[in-house]
Amino acid sequence: MVRAGGVARIRPGTLRRVIVDMPATAVEMMRERPLPLPVAVVAAVGGGVALLLAFPPYGVWPLAAVGVALLAGAAHRRRPRAGAGLGFLTGVALFAPLLGWTNLHTGYLPWALLSLLQAGYLALLGAATAWVSPLVDRLRWGWPVLTGVLWVAQEALRDRTPFGGFPWGRLAFSQDGSPLLRLAALGGAPLVTFAVAVAGGFLVAAGWAGWAAYRHPGRRWTPVAGAMAAVLAVPAVGLLVPIRAEGGGEAVTVAIVQGNVPRLGLDFNAQRQAVLNNHVAATVELADQVASGARPRPDLVVWPENSSDIDPLRDASAGDRIQSAADAVGVPILVGAVLRGPGEGQVRNAGLLWWPGTGPDLDQLYTKRHPVPFAEYVPFRDVARLVSKQVDRVRADFVPGSTPGVLAAGPAVLGDVICFEVAYDEVVRDTVTGGAQLLVVQTNNATFDVAEARQQLAMVRLRAVEHGRPALMASTVGVSGFVSPDGRVSDATEFNTRAIVVRQLHLADGHTLATRVGLWPEVALTFLAVAALAAAGVRRRTRGALTAGTPVRGRQDGA
Structure with missing residues (x-):
């Protein structure tokens, strides 16, 4: 050297x-x-x-x-x-x-x-x-x-x-x-x-x-x-x-109502009212089928995200429509609702439990914890507007919730997550560690396509296996369906259609290794x-x- x-x-x-x-x-x-x-x-x-x-x-x-x-x-x-x-x-x-x-x-x-x-x-x-x-x-x-x-x-x-x-x-x-x-x-x-x-x-x-x-x-x-x-x-x-092939707990019967959306071209308020009416009408139809013996009586009905974009807690007409559906079917409905507040110009994307006879249960309310940037809220709006004025299509910023979506819905404790939240590990896990026996994904795929819906359903399948829980996805337009704890999909609906699916599930308790670690x-x-x-x-x-x-x-x- x-x-x-x-x-x-x-x-x-x-x-x-x-x-x-x-x-x-x-x-x-x-x-x-x-x-x-x-x-x-x-x-x-x-x-x-x-x-x-x-x-x-x-x-x-x-x-x-x-x-x-x-x-x-x-x-x-x-x-x-x-x-x-x-x-x-x-x-x-x-x-x-x-x-x-x-x-x-x-x-x-x-x-x-x-x-x-x-x-x-x-x-x-x-x-x-x-x-x-x-x-x-x-x-x-x-x-x-x-x-x-x-x-x-x-x-x-x-x-x-x-x-x-x-x-x-x-x-x-x-x-x-x-x-x-x-x-x-x-x-x-x-x-x-x-x-x-x-x-x-x-x-x-x-x-x-x-x-x-x-x-x-x-x-x-x-x-x-x-x-x-x-x-x-x-x-x-x-x-x-x-x-697990299925949960080993109590059997519950759950109905998913996929009300679909009307054709594009209606003004904004008419579109929102039509979506709500579709889900109310489909639930009343389910009630008629139950009364006739054509379908088993569910213990719970799940509506998708944005099934009521009109705040039913502040709009009496919207609240009355949901109440009529709950009274007709005779069981609680998990409603996907857009709620105004808490501040001026703010809104919340929520899952709200609505009971027959008594109405909304504000103690069983989940506010989406992970709103989507530039879709549900606009970070640095003034700066983003310099790139594209399209950001102003988001008229009001969705504010995040602070607690996991653990909802007591009669015989079942639900783990509610909304739309894209199913992709985030900690959001789903927090519901299971909080006591959820059934995973529920409320989503609105009306502005997307069937590829996006099927990609999202694949995430639901992974979450069901990850936490050993039965799961379901309820969409406004599809794909909706049930998923067993081993990842198998049942009763999957078609895209852009009106559908009602009812299935008996076995709730699950306990934690997988993935949930624990x-x-x-x-x-x-x-x-x-x-x-x-x-x-x-x-x-x-x-x-x-x-x-x-x-x-x-x-x-x-x-x-």
């Missing part, structure tokens, strides 16, 4: 001896090159398309692991900024079509901004994937775990930032038909995401081993077979997780991701010092 200008320089011969003494796998990895840039771009875009097809309405869940693998392979051995660019391409290919339902009635700008924002998180993931690449110099088969923890960390960040985050498009929500769904009972959505990404990491490992065997005809193909066996073993592990699996996996990033920084610094001053042919990190 010599010093030149105060900087340690290693003689080329010394470097060669160090390399010769390194394990063969390390030498091979140091000789690897990133994929040619055009190939990497195709892989990144293909990864986004594969991820998209894993989600409803397509539902080809194995493609989620393929999408993870394509992005990981594209970013491997590249500089972090190149990995970020490739991750961004994957994000755009995934989120632009996945969130296409957001532009149906609000224009292209909100859709474009939201899609690009979400793609930015996959850009961070691509940069992180490239950054940790040197770790596999000595830990090649650790790459699946690295891939898994990085995906969990990316989703943990995306689920919380900015303005409370937007968890749509989590890997876990693509697995509603997969054996991996069962893992939700152990560690919730983060554990399912981790397992999908680990499977994708094994696919990358199989690709590397296959390429090495192809380049060196004398090399065994055993590593390829081992990696592919691991890919198949990951979802098979899910089959070993015991989950809460966010700790996500915290642990995110900590490992941060540790991996730090270790990669040390590895890069060490390798940089080792090769300082030595001419290097070719570039190891890629463009």
Whole structure:
């Protein structure tokens, strides 16, 4: 070793001896090159398309692991900024079509901004994937775990930032038909995401081993077979997780009323009145069917979000209409209502229990805790208006509630969450730890489409398994339906139709492991991701010092 200008320089011969003494796998990895840039771009875009097809309405869940693998392979051995660019391409290919339902009635700008924002998180993931690449110099088969923890960390960040985050498009929500769904009972959505990404990491490992065997005809193909066996073993592990087929508690009969909405073109007040009238009329029809013996008498009727956009606590006519429906059916109705107040220009998105004879029970009232920014309230309205005056379509800001949606509805304790809240882990879990025996998701999909509704139903399926609870989703226009604790869907309605579905459910008590541990699996996996990033920084610094001053042919990190 010599010093030149105060900087340690290693003689080329010394470097060669160090390399010769390194394990063969390390030498091979140091000789690897990133994929040619055009190939990497195709892989990144293909990864986004594969991820998209894993989600409803397509539902080809194995493609989620393929999408993870394509992005990981594209970013491997590249500089972090190149990995970020490739991750961004994957994000755009995934989120632009996945969130296409957001532009149906609000224009292209909100859709474009939201899609690009979400793609930015996959850009961070691509940069992180490239950054940790040197770790596999000595830990090649650790790459699946690295891939898994990085995906969990990316989703943990995306689920919380900015303005409370937007968890749509989590890997876990693509697995509603997969054996991996069962893992939700152990560690919730983060554990399912981790397992999908680990499977994708094994696919990358199989690709590397296959390429090495192809380049060196004398090399065994055993590593390829081992990696592919691991890919198949990951979802098979899910089959070993015991989950409930149904709740073991008291039987209750629940009716979902999907009143549908009238054609577009009515003025605002007429539209609101028509939606309320639709749900009242459908409930009275249900009462007639019960009286005739055509349907069993329910213990509870659930109306969807926005079934009464007219505040029934302040508008006597709206209150009278709901009361007539409750009196006709003779059981309480969980009404999705927009309530004015508490302050001037403020409103609340609420689930309100309405009893026959006595009317609304203000002690059993849930106010949505996680209103949607730029849809239900506008942060920094004056600044946002400079970008688009469309923000003023949100006339009044929805204020958040402060307590979980635990409602005592006669024989059942409900865990009420409203619309997009089903995507947030803690909002759903808080109802279960608060005593909920049945999960209820009230939603309004009238301004979206059937793809959005089916994506939301996939989230309900995961929540049912995660907490071992029967669940239901009640929508204004569909898709509505019941979900058993093992994730099976029953009586799913068609989209944009009027429907009444009645089903007997068995309530559930007790807590799954996922309910008990809460966010700790996500915290642990995110900590490992941060540790991996730090270790990669040390590895890069060490390798940089080792090769300082030595001419290097070719570039190891890629463009």
